[in-house]
Amino acid sequence: MLNIAFIAHDRKKEEMVNFVTAYEPIFAGHQLYSTGTTGQRIMDQTNLSIHRFCSGPLGGDQQIGALVAQNEMDLIIFLRDPLMAQPHEPDIIALLRLCDVQGIPVATNVASAELLVRALARGDFAWRELVHKYKPETVE
């Protein structure tokens, strides 16, 4: 079981709900996380159980980033709105930076998300199970 996070900006939320609905049986086998409003929208329209953090502008991206920093998060699907400035842009950049620090697969549009979820279904994320198994107690 892997840790997967969903995040979508407001004008991408419908696309996110449609995407997660399409792959619901795959996501159902994993531990799911999200920012506040995104998670609520997904849970309203699917049978998935999601651990919701704060809304993005209130720190949700940073809470997910904290799990990334500890190498706990295995896949992030973050449907960003590239045409709308966000008040918490620094938090968004920080989250994506941490994904690069740890080498965490992250999709920022639905085309990439499709490829990653198909890879997930095919077992291509097995290496992440090993990361969890052999992770040192203290991350330096």
Ligand SMILES: O=C(CO)COP(=O)(O)O
């Ligand atoms: O703003 C967000 C990510 O940067 C998403 O937050 P919500 O899911 O609470 O709308």
